[in-house]
Amino acid sequence: MSDAAPPVLISESEIAARVEELARQISADYQDKGDLVLIGVLKGAFIFLADLSRQLTIPRTIEFIAVSSYENSSVSSGAVRLVMDVRGNIEGRHVLIVEDIVDTGRTLEYLIGMLESHGPASIRTCALLHKPGSTEVEVDINYVGFGIGGEWVVGYGLDYAEHNRTLPYIGKVKPSD
Numbered sequence: 001m002s003d004a005a006p007p008v009l010i011s012e013s014e015i016a017a018r019v020e021e022l023a024r025q026i027s028a029d030y031q032d033k034g035d036l037v038l039i040g041v042l043k044g045a046f047i048f049l050a051d052l053s054r055q056l057t058i059p060r061t062i063e064f065i066a067v068s069s070y071e072n073s074s075v076s077s078g079a080v081r082l083v084m085d086v087r088g089n090i091e092g093r094h095v096l097i098v099e100d101i102v103d104t105g106r107t108l109e110y111l112i113g114m115l116e117s118h119g120p121a122s123i124r125t126c127a128l129l130h131k132p133g134s135t136e137v138e139v140d141i142n143y144v145g146f147g148i149g150g151e152w153v154v155g156y157g158l159d160y161a162e163h164n165r166t167l168p169y170i171g172k173v174k175p176s177d
Contacts, residue, residue, distance in 0.1 A: 006154055006164060006171030010146055015128075015156055015169065018145045019048070022126065023055030026143060030094060035059045037095045037120075039086060041111065042066040043165070044100030047157035048128045048145075052098060063088050065115075069107055080110040091119040096143075100157050101129040105137035112139065129153065129170070146170075 030036045036056075040049035042064050053062060066083035095115060102108050112123055126143035133150055152175050154160050155167030160175055 006167070006173045008169050009148065009151065009153060009172045010170035012168040015145070016051070019051045020055055022143050022145060023052055023057075026052075026096065026126065027057040030058050030096075033094050035061055035093065037061050037063055037088070037090050037093050038098050039063045039065055039090075039095055039111075039115070040098045041100065041107070042084065044157045044159065045098050045128070047166075048100060049098045052126070061088070063090070065111065067107055067111065080107050082114065086115070086118070089118075090115070092121050095120040095123045097123065097125045099125065099127040101131065101153070102127045102139070102141055103131045103134045105135050105139045108139045108141070109137045128156070129158075 036058055038049060038053055038060055040046060040062065049062065053060060063086040064084065065086050068081045068083050069079065097108070097111055097115070099108060108125060115123055124142040125140060127141050128145040130141055130144045130147050131150060132147055151172045152160060153170050154164035154173050155169050155171045157165060158170070159165040160173050164171065164173065
């Protein structure tokens, strides 16, 4: 992969505006439901989760979960592997899974099923990006930042083989697999 900065697909200012809109909507939806548990999916969602959580106006706590389906490839293996489970108790609590990107839907489907076993009051989902053309498994995404095409994207937490994760925007790259 080239060291050149990838071309911009979604700008820093577009991301900031959309995160603010999502936070307003989530805050309104959970206004009277008590403490919301945000579960960030590592590593890709960490920047989105941080910005989103700072914009919320409701009580919230943060947990993390880590899964793997891509390893260092541009093609999902199709198998989702739990790397790290949530550490806090989510039983009886409202949960919002915060994901960087929903591609095939398999990871989100796995996470919802796995987290349901913890007995939360509710589970909803929020994804910064969604690739509707790549969907193999239908999952409800309650809050979506942006719909995109089939391109491989990096930045704002997303990476390709651990590169370009800290770009302040979403850029397009061509994987070299």
